[in-house]
Amino acid sequence: MRAGVRPLRGRAGVGYRVHAVVILPLASVLLVASLASPAAGSEAEAPPRTNRYLEAPPSSAPAGEDFGPFFTGPPASETSFVKAPRRGSGLAPRLSVRDGLFCFVEDAHCVASLLASTDVGIGMAIIGENGPDLPYAQLTFRGGFSLRPVTLYRKRYHPWALGLTASYSVGTGGIRLQAEDVVETARTQATRIALVNQLWLWHRPHAFHLDASIGAVRSGVLGRDERIHDLWGTHVELALGFGGWASLVVSGDFLDEDTRIVFGFRTHALAGVPVAGLTALGLWAGGVL
Amino acid sequence: MIGSWMTLPLVLVAAPPPPLDPDPRASPPAAAVEADPKAEVPPLPLRDARRAEQAPPPDVMRAADNPRVPKAKPGPPFYDAADEAVFRARFDLTKDPAPPPRTVRMRCLVADPLCGITVEVQALSAYALRAQQGSVATANARTWHSARAQYDVWVQFPAVVRTIGRTRFNVLSMGPKGGIVASDGGDLWANVGLAMRAFFGKGAFAPHLEVTGALAFRIGGFTEGGAGFFGAGRTDLGPVRSPVGFAMDIGVGLGGFGSLVIGGQYDSPLAREEVPESLRTPAAGMFYVGFRGNILWGAPAAAAVTTHVLAGRLVVPER
Numbered sequence: 001m002r003a004g005v006r007p008l009r010g011r012a013g014v015g016y017r018v019h020a021v022v023i024l025p026l027a028s029v030l031l032v033a034s035l036a037s038p039a040a041g042s043e044a045e046a047p048p049r050t051n052r053y054l055e056a057p058p059s060s061a062p063a064g065e066d067f068g069p070f071f072t073g074p075p076a077s078e079t080s081f082v083k084a085p086r087r088g089s090g091l092a093p094r095l096s097v098r099d100g101l102f103c104f105v106e107d108a109h110c111v112a113s114l115l116a117s118t119d120v121g122i123g124m125a126i127i128g129e130n131g132p133d134l135p136y137a138q139l140t141f142r143g144g145f146s147l148r149p150v151t152l153y154r155k156r157y158h159p160w161a162l163g164l165t166a167s168y169s170v171g172t173g174g175i176r177l178q179a180e181d182v183v184e185t186a187r188t189q190a191t192r193i194a195l196v197n198q199l200w201l202w203h204r205p206h207a208f209h210l211d212a213s214i215g216a217v218r219s220g221v222l223g224r225d226e227r228i229h230d231l232w233g234t235h236v237e238l239a240l241g242f243g244g245w246a247s248l249v250v251s252g253d254f255l256d257e258d259t260r261i262v263f264g265f266r267t268h269a270l271a272g273v274p275v276a277g278l279t280a281l282g283l284w285a286g287g288v289l
Numbered sequence: 290m291i292g293s294w295m296t297l298p299l300v301l302v303a304a305p306p307p308p309l310d311p312d313p314r315a316s317p318p319a320a321a322v323e324a325d326p327k328a329e330v331p332p333l334p335l336r337d338a339r340r341a342e343q344a345p346p347p348d349v350m351r352a353a354d355n356p357r358v359p360k361a362k363p364g365p366p367f368y369d370a371a372d373e374a375v376f377r378a379r380f381d382l383t384k385d386p387a388p389p390p391r392t393v394r395m396r397c398l399v400a401d402p403l404c405g406i407t408v409e410v411q412a413l414s415a416y417a418l419r420a421q422q423g424s425v426a427t428a429n430a431r432t433w434h435s436a437r438a439q440y441d442v443w444v445q446f447p448a449v450v451r452t453i454g455r456t457r458f459n460v461l462s463m464g465p466k467g468g469i470v471a472s473d474g475g476d477l478w479a480n481v482g483l484a485m486r487a488f489f490g491k492g493a494f495a496p497h498l499e500v501t502g503a504l505a506f507r508i509g510g511f512t513e514g515g516a517g518f519f520g521a522g523r524t525d526l527g528p529v530r531s532p533v534g535f536a537m538d539i540g541v542g543l544g545g546f547g548s549l550v551i552g553g554q555y556d557s558p559l560a561r562e563e564v565p566e567s568l569r570t571p572a573a574g575m576f577y578v579g580f581r582g583n584i585l586w587g588a589p590a591a592a593a594v595t596t597h598v599l600a601g602r603l604v605v606p607e608r
């Protein structure tokens with residue numbers, strides 16, 4: 001390795017800071033979680049429906065139940081898990097306001113939702129003729145919101161949601177072969193903004209959903225002059241979500257002479273932040289950080 | 290759930306339009322047939338057609354309120370409470386099905402046989418026997434005693450259930466999981482995989498078996514002069530690359546609170562021919578034995594952080 005390559009590591013972080021768009025949603029989630037009171041313990045205590053965008057005519061069906069074209073109530077033989085009932089109609093998640101008008105953890109029965117997540121992923125960094133393709137791992141923080149346009153317009157459930165997200169990730173460094181030398185950076189940082197298309201596959205709580213995102217990414221790419229150049233590229237992502245708590249994600253960042261394809265696991269910040277916090281606490285108290 | 294989703298279009302059936310008079314599909318009056326057998330059916334009045342087209346979009350209507358949906362009739366497959374009473378008498382059962390055996394503890398934040406879908410944050414603290422392959426020429430593989438702390442998010446969906454009365458019990462649940470693994474020297478891995486739990490009983494402390502399998506890969510470690518993960522720190526901890534390895538473990542425990550776990554992890558080497566020598570990494574791995582539990586009752590989280598701290602303080606890695 002040539003002398004003078006090392007300082008490149010220091011420059012990799014210039015111009016990147018954790019974006020306020022990511023920090024603020026995470027902070028608001030934690031605040032709401034800390035203030036949230038336990039859900040009502042029984043149907044009799046459930047507050048009335050207040051979400052006028054998902055109002056339905058009165059029905060004989062019990063809250064949260066809908067048994068299709070032939071039954072409006074549960075059949076006599078219906079079985080269920082014993083669990084604490086959800087609030088309101090029984091379909092909105094506990095961490096929501098006005099019966100799913102705004103949800104802090106997204107779910108099928110939400111008109112608008114906060115998107116706040118962390119994810120880890122592994123894949124490949126493909127740099128073509130500039131060197132071998134190497135494994136690439138990244139840690140991502142994402143924030144944003146989603147809306148149901150058709151639900152807002154027609155005032156009834158619709159499976160399509162549209163969202164806007166911003167994310168920041170830090171990953172393993174990039175390399176470039178220059179003659180007989182290997183030039184490498186200490187880390188790869190990227191910021192992204194993306195439009196999210198969600199299709200919820202059914203209506204019940206914790207429904208699965210398909211998310212297709214497309215947007216722009218800005219990240220540093222190691223150039224021929226052995227310097228890091230901040231470039232704009234295309235960001236594409238496909239995810240299979242399990243309610244608002246977890247997703248399996250395949251994402252790609254397509255930059256000039258640098259393509260990163262990553263497969264990963266995404267979880268809501270309410271679960272992901274404690275994981276990151278406990279890890280950081282162990283590193284700090286262990287004298288490593 | 291898929292069934293209810295597929296029937297959604299039927300539930301969202303439009304409210305019936307105002308009755309059309311006359312019905313264009315009805316047979317012509319007998320008198321008209323007698324007068325002219327080839328007489329055509331009177332066309333739908335234009336104003337009615339326009340009214341039907343311009344009708345506002347129908348609101349949500351449940352099937353029972355819709356006159357177009359046939360009503361359930363007594364008898365199969367439409368069983369009601371009276372039918373159930375007959376069946377119960379026929380098979381010498383009590384008049385009422387058994388009530389739920391007990392209430393769910395902690396609102397299903399800790400897994401329980403009475404819970405369906407659960408979201409859990411699990412913490413593992415374990416002793417680890419780590420190993421790393423050295424040079425192939427000298428066969429100097431290195432092993433050392435260390436520790437493993439792991440924090441995972443599990444989302445579990447019931448896959449096999451047992452029904453008694455009207456109560457479902459979770460027998461086998463499975464779902465995605467992912468998280469962070471830490472060991473000595475600032476070594477950090479992430480993992481993405483699947484977790485499965487089987488309950489052998491219905492009680493609050495029913496024994497269970499857990500099996501997990503995941504892709505494991507390095508995300509952090511010692512990097513001299515690396516300035517931290519975000520480029521602004523004063524630490525030698527930074528991003529570290531590795532190929533995808535795997536980790537698997539098996540645990541036995543009680544009631545979703547915690548498990549004794551035994552498992553292993555393998556880190557694949559990065560040693561392709563076209564990869565420069567300075568970027569290659571050797572094969573490595575570990576066997577581990579420890580305790581894993583839900584962080585919400587505190588002890589597993591405290592144990593994992595303590596284990597991680599001790600690994601950082603007491604184990605001196607070779608550089």
